[in-house]
Structures are given as structure tokens and as C-alpha cells.
Amino acid sequence: MKQINQFNGKKVLVLGLAKSGLAAARLLKKLGADITVNDGKPLGENEAARSLSAEGIKVICGSHPVELLDEGFELIVKNPGIPYSNPIISKAVLDGLPVITEVELAGLISEAPFIGITGTNGKTTTTTLIDEMMKKGGKSTVLAGNIGKVASEVVQQAKLEDHVVIELSSFQLMGIQEFRPRIAIITNIYDAHLDYHGSREEYVGAKMKITQNQTGEDFLIINADQEALLSLAGASMANVIPFSVRQKVENGAYIENGMVYFQEEGIMPTADIALPGSHNLENILAAIAAVKLSGVANEAIIHVLKTFSGVRHRTQFVREWNGRKFYNDSKATNTLATKSALTAFQAPIILLAGGLDRGNGFDDLLPYLHDVKAVVTFGETAEKWRETAEKAGITCIEKAEYMTDAVQKAAALSKAGDVVLLSPACASWDQYKTFEERGDIFIDCVNTL
Template sequence: MKNVTDYQGKQVLVLGLAKSGFETAKLLLKLGATVIVNDGGSLEASEDAQALRTLGVRVFDQGHPLELLEGTELIVKNPGIPYRIEILQEALKRNIPIITEVELAYQIHEGRTIAVTGTNGKTTVTSLIGDMFKHSDLKGHLSGNIGYVASKVAQETDEKDYMLTELSSFQLMGIQTYRPHIAVITNIYSAHLDYHGTQDEYVRAKMNIFRNQTAEDFLIFNSAQKELLSDYEVNGQIIYFSTTEETDGSYMKDEKVYFRNEFIIDVKDIVLPGKHNQENVLASVAACKLAGIANEAIIKTLTTFKGISHRLEFVTEQQGVRYYNDSKATNTLAASFALDAFKEPIHWICGGLDRGNGFEDLDQHVQSVKRMYIVGETTEKLKAFAEQHDIDYTICHDVKDAVNQTAEYTEDGDIVLLSPACASWDQYKTFEVRGDEFIRQVGVICQMND
């Protein structure tokens, strides 16, 4: 951990507690800052809030009073808190800098960083890279949006270590000096418009990942979307990946994977399922080759890595019916990948938070859908979608109810697929909670049928 002195004696407001706020507050104390924590909800029962108070942190909850800005020189904001709330708008007027904790993590990290963002695939790519590092002589630390608070992980690294960081657009809006040696953008499609307001703002947030790079750094980018870079200044070296054409990076040709014309592996030997994962593999291979990972470590991962929880995760097979948990599919593109992965009849559990978008992007991906089980705020939209495509449907209270309803209609050879095409927040705190409920209820159904 670098000896950073910029925060000594500085009053810093940590906005939003949660895991990242708790770790951020503790780190800032180590760095000599005067720390205030503020959360909009009630922290009366929070052990973390009490622990911070014991350390001398002032903690305020149940609102964001503007008085907290008095004397504040910096705000470290929870990524999920939108900039449109009053206290942040007032902070901007007063020219108080606002960052997210990944910026703080970068400032104290002594080694290099591989950072991954994108609309879809970023968790899979980060996990693949992490697994490749695990099989290599180099040390990599998973961090960021993948579930490990970056500002905590950074304290455990030295100058030889890599931070392997998954970044959301929300996190990337709050950076200043953040500069990954290797940046990966898997793809960019429409998402999070309820937060960003416009697609242009969302794209700009994603592109922040490379804004501080220099000529010695690398940007790994999807060749199919290279036109998106035309409006941005890229100072790093662009390395493209492609499943359809040869590039000066990673690509597929004749069912083989190459990096800069060097053969890596036959596609048939890659165990991670789905065509969409081929791009994830190529992005991961490029990042690890640039970091100096040996082919043996890369191949070890590609021949053993079967995927991660809530991403087209096989749950079980019962009486010839296979169950898949794809709760991470929080938009239509991710859901289309899952729907295209099966030729068998699909019982599709879908729906969730209504972000204002339609589902017409799925028009060409529902040929195998036998029945839809619709939940959440988007019920009316998905009901209309089902009727438009002449698909039978059942309106369900929640995912648990949907799993129960599938038992009435499934038969040998069918697929039950949770791939909501929507965020979870109308009914569930996270997509993980939603996926766990699916898995739990599938287990109940299986026990009943034993």
C-alpha cells in the first residue's frame, strides 16, 4: 500500500454505508482524514455504523442534510447513489470533488491494474482473468463490482501484484486519476438509462476507463463495435478481439483461438458454454497475454472453467427437465444469449424492474420458448410481448411462484430458464438474491418429486 498523504487533515464525506462505505471510511481514517459517514436509510441496527462510531467517525442516517457539506473537501460516493440527489447537486455547485472508492483504491495500490467493464460479460471476463492468474506465476487480486471492495483489496497488494477489477458505469463516473495498465471493454449496449438519463452519458461513463491511459497502456476492445471509439481520444494501444475476423489481437479462425497469430487453443476444448462466451474468452486471453501469462495457465483455465453463479448456471436435472439460473441477465441482450443457448423447449421466467425499455430486441430469440412465466413491474409489457409472438404465458407473483408454476407444464426434455431481461430491484435487493430464490425453490420442487 502506497504512503498517500493527500488525505491528512482533510474532511471527507462518505455517502452511503454498505460494504464499500464501511471499508472506505476505515481506509480514510488510516490515511489521516476526518471522516463523516452519511446514509439515507436507518443505521440504528447496523454493526458497521457502530464500529465506525467507536473509531471516532461521525455517522448520520435517514436523509442527506446539506449541513454535512460544511467543511467537506471531498465526497466518496456509493456508486449506486445517483448524482441527481440534492446533496450531490449542491456539492457540484460548490465544486466539491466527488469520487467512488475505486479511485481511492487506485491511489494506494502499488502494482498494476487490469480493469474490465462493459454492458455484458464483464463479470465472466474478470473471473476468467482471475482464474488464469491463479494458474500462473503472477499474483492477481479480484476486486470491484465482482464482490470484493477495491479499497480493501488494494491494502493487501504490493508492487508485483495486479488488481483485477470489474467496474460498472456508476463506478467509472467517479474517477479522477484512475489509470489501468490494461483496460477491457467487452461491449456497449443500452443499459442503466434510469440512472444515466441518456445512452450518450452511459457510453461516456464506460469510456472513462481509458481516459487517463498513456502510450504504454492497452485498451482491449470489441472489434464489432470499433466505431464507438471514433468520438474519443485513445492514448493507449488498441487491441481488438473478434470472433469473425483476424485482428492484431485475439481472434477465432477455423475453430481455433489465436493471439497475434499465435495458436492458443481449439474452440472445441473450451468448456465454457455459449457463443456469447467466445467473445469473453477472447477478451480474457488478450488481457492475460499482454500481462505476460503463459499459455499453459490460459489453457488450464479454458479447459476447466465452467462459468460463475447466476450466469447461465446449470442448477440440476429432475425427471428430464433441466434448470438454469441466469439471474444476472438484467437486460435484453444478456437474455438473448441465454435464449439462443438452447434448442430444446424453454420455459422462460422473465420480468422485473421497469426501466422504460421495451422487449422488441428479443423478437428473433424466442423461437424455442414454449411458455413464459412473467413477474415484476414489466408484467404488462411482457404479457403484450407474449401475445404478439403467440406464446402461452402465466402471470406469477415472484420467482418462487414462477418455479412452482413450471411444474404444471414441463415435461421430459424441457428447459426451465430464469433469464429475466430486467433488473431485480422491484422485488429483490440484488440479482444474486433473485437467483438464490430460484435455486432454493428448484430444490423444493425436486424434493417433492423424489
């Protein structure tokens, strides 16, 4: 950890706790800042706030009073989930008060260089692949960021010879000023989180911040199959490394005649890759580019790609049972993710789908349901899913109350050679606390068949 003094004596407001706020507050105290923490959850229900108070940090809980800004703060460290429409944040921005996220703190104190991964889809898979390939190639890595490990916490132990592999959301990237990854990756950009950002332009701008501080010594790996993204990359000062699943690209990663290449060097046949789905080829190419630039040998890359079967809850292979293959894609909380899952298989599919009703329908999935022979619906959107399945000409439709029932019905509807796929296209909050909980229950149900 670098010893820096720029926060010594500085009056800082940490807005919002959860894991990132808790880590930021403790780090800032270690760096000598005068901290106040403000969180919306009442103190009696807020274990994190109580622990900080016991450590001598001033804590204000239960609401976000704008009057806090009258105390003369010099900086706000914001939880990424708090939108810029929050009254405190909007007034701070209007007053010219700097607002950062804890990722910026991580960049300031880390001795190790960063490999930063962002994009609408594929971030976690790409991040995990890079970490696995780097480790197999003899490199020392630290996982951080939106993958579940708070960056400003884990980088405190990172050494100069390490590599911090960090998944970055648009929410986190909006709060950076000096953060600079040695290698930055943008997997793809589609419309997402517009309720938070307000417009596609702001969302895209947040994603592009990953490269704003890069120089000619750094690398930006981007999806060359998205022309708009390729055009945006022209403004970067970094060395642009493209990847493409559709065409050969100069100086980048691509697929040609069933073979994966990096800078015209053949790596391995696509037929040997264990991870299913054409969408995952994008993630694989991005990961290969990053690790080849980091000096990882082909043998390590090949080993990982022959054995890696997916990130938990993301088209994750669970098991084979009586000739049926079960996949957990509980992370598919929107139709775009379910499209990717459906196109990953050629075998007949028994689809488990449904969940929180956000007001949208599922007709945009109709062109992708041709291999689905049966649908098991559940949750608030069960009826909407039934209507969509009928429009697709699917006659075998059953409704389940809970996941145990859904798995039993799917197993009964399937036969040897089929794929049983949980890919809900909906958030989980109508029945489960998180998509992880939903996926874990699915796994347990499959394993008890």
C-alpha cells in the first residue's frame, strides 16, 4: 500500500455504507482524514454504522440531510449505488465539491497495476477468466471491484509484482478522477441502467471513463464488432487492441476458420473450449488479449479454456442427470442476458423463467425460442411468460410455485439429450433476496434429483 498524505486532516463525507462505504471509511481514517459517515438505514438496524461509531468515527444515520454540506466538507466518497439525483450529491456537484467512489481511493493507494474490466454484459466472466489464466500462467493476482471484493480494501495488501484484476460498473467509474488501469477492457455496450444515468450518452460516457487517464504506455481492449465503440476508442490515448468474433482484426484477438488467434498467432481451436455460447467467445477473446499482453503463455490459456465451465449463476453448468444437462443462469435478470443463454445451446431446451414484474413483456425473445420445447414459469411474470411461450408455438407450458417444484417439473418434461436451463429474464426480488439465492436453490434442487 502506498503511503499518501493528501487526505491527512481533510474533512470527508462518506455517503452510504454497505461494503464499499465501510471499507472507504476505515481506509480514510487510516490515511488521517476527518470523517463523517452518513447512511440512510437507521442506527438500530445498521450494524456497520454501529461498528464505525465504536471505532470513533462520526456516524449520522436514518436519512440524508442536505444540511450536512454546511459542515464544510472538502470531498465526498459516494457509495456507487447512490444516484447523482440524491439531494446531497446534486447540491455537492452544483457547488463544485468533488464526489468520488472508493475505486478512486484504491487507485491512489495501490502499488500493483490494474487490469480493469467494464461493459454491459460479460464483465464477471471476463474478469474471472483473466484471473484464472494469470494464476495458471504463474502471475500473482488480486480480484477486486464489482465482482464482490471491495477494491480499496483488497489493494492494501497488493504488492508491486501483483496484478489487480478489477470488475468495474458504470456507477463506480462515474466517481473516478485519477484512476488509471494499465490494461482496460470494454466488453460491449448496450442500453442499460438508464434509470440511474438518465440517458444512453451519460451511460456510455461513464463506461469510457475507464480509459480517460490512460497514456501511450497503456492498453485499451475493445469490442471491434460494435462500430460505435470502435469509434469512441479513437479518443483514447492508450494503445487500442481490438477483438472480434466476426472478422480478422489487426493487432488483436479474433476467430478464423474455427481457430482462436491473437496477433496472428494461433492459440487453440474453438471446438476445445468448454464454456458454451457464442457470447462467451467475446469474453474469451477479451481475456486472451489481456493475459497475452501480460506475458501469459498459451499453455496456461489453453488449460483454463478447456476446463473452465462458467462463473456461478452465469450459464453455469451444474451437472448431468440421466442424460440431461442442467445450467444455472440465474444472473439473467433481463431479456438481453436470456437471449445470450438461449443461443448458447443447439440441444432442445426446457426453460425455467419468471420473476419480478417490472412492467415489460418478453416478445423480444420470440426469435430465440425456436429450440425451447417446454417452459416452466414462476413468480410475478408467470402469466406473461405463458403468453410469450404460446406466441412462440410452445405447447408444453407449466407453472410452478417455487424452485423445488420448477426443477421437478422441468426434469419430468425433459428427456436424455435435453438442456434444462434456468434463465429467468427477470430480477429475483418477488420471491428471493438475490439472484444468487435463487441460483443456489436451483443448484440444490438439481443436486437432490
